[in-house]
Amino acid sequence: MPLTAYSHRFAAELDLPQWLSRMTGVPLDHLRLEGFEDNWRHAAAQDLECPSCGARGAVLVASGVDRKTRRKVRQATFRFRDPDGGDAHAPLCDFAAHDDPASVEGLVNFQSPKDWLTRQVRVLVCGGIQAGVFTQADMRAMRLWFFQQRQSYRVEITLDPRIPELVRSIWYSKMPSIPFSPSHGDIRDFDWRGVARRMAYPEADGLLALLAERRLWPRDDMVASATRLATRLHGQTVFDVSVFSEKLVLANSLVDFIVDSYGAFRANRTVRLAKNRVDRQPALLALASLLLFKSDWHLSSAAERFARLAAISAPPDVLGNLIGLNPFTDYWSVGLIRLLQDSPTQIDPTLDFEQAVSDCERNLRRAHQAWIDAGRPNHTPLHSSNS
Ligand SMILES: [Zn+2]
Incomplete structure (x- = not known):
């Protein structure tokens, strides 16, 4: 159940009280939300659509009030029903299962920004609407476009969920170094464990080379996701967001341009933006993507559009709701999953890597001892310079 819906009549994203207030002319604080007249119910079914999949058939749901305490227990909202009374959302629509836009893949709610950056981006989005750079109808068109992309490009997840963490452990053990020789064991406080970690599972070498080639470093957050x-x-399909790889390059370039050229971001880039890398900021990516979407993904046109909206000094607050979209959610984690499950080199998911390291360390120590017992063959003592 989405808390807002797109109104064709008002070309705006509205929650139920906002929509009813505009329809009836009754101010927001005088609205009754516990029962609706039939003509408003009929109008809602005609006018409103799901903000994600575009389903019609909105049904007004009254706010719930506890009879004893008179406390509000449910916010007035919409449901989307087909003519038979079933759920009208497209099967892949997240709103079929969730209420809150924040929990839906990619949606960025500018209405109630929780952090400094999203508040800044909200002001810019209001400026964009004020300057006529884009409209709420464009934001809706972009969401529907994204929903179509999500339906068209799917990839099945077959990867064993133990693999990403194993790959991370092996990856961080592989520091490039000179190949081990038993003579290295003579080094005082030799790092047996470190060398064993590097050598314990050579079966993964092909996979690690592939990761390096694609520049997919298994970072902690990517592995966790x-x-x-x-x-x-597992066994289901997800959106194959790798189809957006060229678009992500463009969006990141535009985000860089925005952060470098817009005063509030430039001044705060070390303090406020450094914590999270800019390319992982959903609000900025959502704004950049909207500008690019409106510009047919031409970077220079999108930068010109940004200049127009950023010229507005104090845009009026836009009434209604602003729901943007970051189309690149899960880009890195889905990319990692695809690479790991498609790679010709596969890791045994039952591998106990720490045990493999211990076994390898024992073997290295034995090889060193055997080499000593054999009288340190090929051991060439260093000659001093004057001998
Ligand atoms: Zn929907």
Whole structure:
């Protein structure tokens, strides 16, 4: 159940009280939300659509009030029903299962920004609407376009959820170094464990080379997210967001331009933006993507559009709701999953890597001892310079 819906009549994203207030002319604080006249119910079914999949058939749901305490227990909202009374959402629509736009894949709610950056981006979005750079109808068109992309490009998750964490452990053990020789064991406080970690599972070498080639470093957050996806959605399909790889390059370029050129961001880039890398900021990516979407993904046109909206000094607050979209959610984790499950080199998911390291360390120590017992063959003592 989405809390807002797109109104064709008002070309705006509205929650139920906002929509009813505009329809009836009754101010927001005088609205009754516990029962609706039939003509408003009929109008809602005609006018409103789901903000994600575009389903019609909105049904007004009254706010719920506890009879004893008179406390509000449910916010007035919409449901989308087909003529038979069933759920009208498209099967892949997140609103079929969730209420809150914040929990839906990619949607960025500018209405109630929780952080500094999203508040700044909201002001810019209001400026964009004020300057006529884009409209709420464009934001809706972009959401529907994204929904179509999500339906068209799907990839099945077959990866064992234990694999991403194993790959991370092996990856961080592989520091490039000179190949081990038993003579290295003579080094005082030799790092047996470190060398064993590097050598314990050579079967993964092909896979690690592939990761390096694609520049997909298994970072902690990416691995955690890939593990969650592989656990929750094993055997199901997800949006193959890798189809957006060229668009992500463009969006990141535009985000860089915005951060470098817009005063509030430039001044705060080390303090406020450094914590999270800019390319992982959903609000900024949502704004950049909207500008690019409106510009047919031409970077220079999108930068010109940004200049127009950023010229507005104090845009009026836009009444209604602003729901943007970051189309690149899960880009890295889905990319990691695809690479790991498609790679010709596969890791045994039952591998106990720490045990493999211990076994390898024992073997290295034995090889060193055997080399000593054999009288340190090929051991060439260093000659001093004057001998
Ligand atoms: Zn929907």
